[in-house]
Amino acid sequence: MRLHRLTVTAFGPFATAQHIDFDALGEAGLFLLHGPTGAGKTSVLDAVCFALYGAVPGARQSPGTTLRSDHAPAGTPTEVVLDLTVAGRRLEITRRPAQQRPKRGGRSGYTTERASSGLREYDPVTGAWQALSRSHQEIGDEITELLGMSREQFCQVVLLPQGDFARFLRADAEARGKLLGRLFDTRRFAAVEERLAELRRASEQRVKSGDERLLALAHRMGQEAAGAAGEWPAPAARPGEPGLAAEVLAWAAVARSGARERLAAAGCALDAAGSRRAAAARLLEDARELAARQRRYADAELRRAELAGRRGEYEEWRAALDRARRADRVAGPLALRDDAEARHRAAVAGHDRARAALEPELAGAGPEQLDDRARRARRELAELDAARGAERRRDELARERADSDREAGADEETRQEAAGWLDGWASRRRELQERIDTALEAGTRAERLAGRIEPARRRLAAARRRDELAGRVTAAERELSATRERANTAHESWLDLRERRLRGIAAELAGRLADGEPCAVCGSPDHPAPARAGDGHVDRAAEETAYAEHTRADTARGEAERALAVVREALTAARAEAVDAPGDPQPPVAALAELVAGLADEHAGAHALAAGTHAAREALDRAEREHTERLAVRQEAERRIAARTSRREALDEQIAALEAELARIRGGGTGTVAEHAARLEARIERLTGATEAARAVEDTARRLKEAEGALSQAAFRAGFDTSDEAAAALLGDDARRELQHRLDARAAEEAAVADRLAEPETRAAAGRPPADPAAAEAAHTAAEEALRAAHTALAAHRDRCAELDRLSREAAREARGLGPLRAEYDRVAGLAGLTAGTSAANERKMRLESYVLAARLEQVAAAATARLSRMSGGRYTLVHSDARSGTRRSGLGLHVVDAWTGRERDTATLSGGETFFASLALALGLADVVTEEAGGVRLDTLFIDEGFGSLDDQTLDEVLDVLDSLRERDRCVGIVSHVADLRRRVPAQLEVVKERGGSAVRLRTYAG
Structure with a gap:
């Protein structure tokens, strides 16, 4: 990674835009970043970190801290732009933090502008910058992947803070472990330790759960056994203690043996109770049978006396049944007489109704006279058939004429309506x-x-x-x-x-x-x-x-x-x-x-x-269509009106002709032909009905007289004096069956009583003393209860044995399952203790993460020794030590070997100047190791923070020689210091000037 240019605006102490050309500073390979205290030297490094990771180093990223310069004008945004080359790619990163800005449009007040980021890449082929992303997340992931380092690693490797490494030299193993853990990301090894500890706790919990289940089974077996184990002591071990399974299984075997002995004793008691219950059942059966026979004999004697007292009632039933059998020969003629009498009464009632509907002069007329009147009315009705046809035709024509008038009126209204609408068109x-x-x-x-x-x-x-x-x-x-x-x-x-x-x-x-x-x-x-x-x-x-x-x-x-x-x-x-x-x-x-x-x-x-233009056009179109339709409607109505006028004239002529013919037929009478015909039809119907009713009365009277004669003869032959006496003796089928049933039941009962009194066993039982079934019942009940108690006891012992067998099997299964669990726990606990440094096998009490970090620290010490030896003139060498110090764990010890004395001593005994170049050598060595760990990313730009003021001139020259050697392979090293002597020794300088309106940077390429 090589930095080219950095531009900071309204950032930290810088109010205006400040441009830093690292290419110009890096031409000499070594440059000095200096300025008065508080001018903003560290802010330059903060700006580099902020551009790469969107945040400043952790020590300066405190809550409530703002990155915006207090000196910056209100309209100037806070911005950092970094131009760098990493992994062979030329990139430009732009970062703006969240900040306040004035509201636009001339409005008063401020509004919060969200943070923004931008990433561009230089294309050497086209010579132009191409935008890659504006996402904070994407840019952060891209930079972290290219550098191969987190923000914490970058701040330790690129921005070498000497004060931190001086504390690192004097720190204990725990503090060194925290720093190295952040740099080398050994969280996976700590995760292995934690995972093994979790597995150990989980395995231990499974073992304890298995022991608890086994003890729970032992407790349940103790409840089921109910003292079957005798004096054998119950299991007293706790969950997790060895030997618990054997103790539980031994106690279970003793309890099962005692339960089976009690089960055998309960079976013998059940057999004895069954024998006693069978004997009591036989005695109860004999007592009940004797009592039943004695009651049977007493009931038979009582019933024979009752039958003898009701002998007269039996004779009356027999006589009534005999009369009913003789009256059966009169039933047929009696039924015929009753039917003829009912028919005659109905005929007389019909005849009276028919005569009431006739004219008064025909009240006494006979059937022949009524029939003659009916024939004359039928001839008159036949003569009216032709007149009725003419009348129907006249009515049809009259209806057609009325319909034509209505339609003509409707057509006239339609024509007038259309004409009125067309007049206003x-x-x-x-x-x-x-x-x-x-x-x-x-x-x-x-x-x-x-x-x-x-x-x-x-x-x-x-x-x-x-x-x-x-x-x-x-x-x-x-x-x-x-x-x-x-x-x-x-x-x-x-x-x-x-x-x-x-x-x-x-x-x-x-x-x-x-x-x-x-x-x-x-x-x-x-x-x-x-x-x-x-x-x-x-x-x-x-x-x-x-x-x-x-x-x-x-x-x-x-x-x-x-x-x-x-x-x-x-x-x-x-x-x-x-x-x-x-x-x-x-x-x-x-x-x-x-x-x-x-x-x-x-x-x-x-x-x-x-x-309304469109609506008006549509209204005109609708009106024109309606005008056309109205014209057609008016013309059609006029045509129909003319056609109906000639049709009405023809209908009037036909109706007049039919009226004349009907007047001639009626002969001056009133009403219509149909009404006259209806009156004739009703008179014919009345005359016909009266004729048939008169003839029915004569016929039913004759038949009634014949039926009464036949009934009198049948009653005399059956032995009855009158037909009424024969009718009274008749019985229905139900009554006759009821009498016969009574007679049969009495005969059967008399025979049964005689048979029961003649039984030898019943007569013998009547001669014995009275039976006592209640005492036998009580004895049998007691025997039954004793038997049920014996059954219950046997079932309880059998269930206890079965439950103890089941629980014993479960206990054996649990005991078998505990074996692999205990073996797994021993194995996992051993690994967890070994990685956590608590196992006796781990002699140095070194945790797994500390072991890995110790290897890294050994690499760092080897890389630092190459530079420390040169800085100290070959006197000092850094070595890693894994020896324990008191009760503390080992693995992260760091000692310095003094070649002048040949002794190894702790780094905390170094003087101030010795501590500085030792920490500088350690920081450079750590940078090399972390770089290799991150994937070998080349770091072409490094910054080294304060600490040079504690060195004498000779040591300072040696340190500068070491730093100057870092320029090999085109490396650029920046020294951050306010030591005045360095301004003479380092020609290339970046000076931070503190001014009233904000700090500024100046590039100098000469000494002094």
């Missing part, structure tokens, strides 16, 4: 055309007004700015007058104080005289009459204060003049924009506002009218 068409012309004219006017509104609005805005700027000019003039007065007063005050100081300068010089010292003016060592300060003496501090006040006032006056000029220029531009033409008087804001409002209103009205 000319005026309507003229009105629509006028609407179109008006809209077109309004569109033209709206376009013309639109061209006038925008200039008027600009003039109005300019007039408002003009009035505002006029007020600001007045205020700026007042401010300028005040600042001029203050500047004049401050100037006069400073001149007065300087004059007074010059008058008393002799007293000021006399105050510096000392006895025996030569006078700065005359050179005499004797001071016989030194001047004395008089009243009102002014010292140098008062004069400088007055001069600073004068400078501030003069700067404020210049700023006020510039502000007034800017406002006046803006006022002139606003006045020129506010008038319509040059030379016109300035219009007031109110008049321009009124003009703009009037133009806007007029334009809005014209635009609204113009918007």
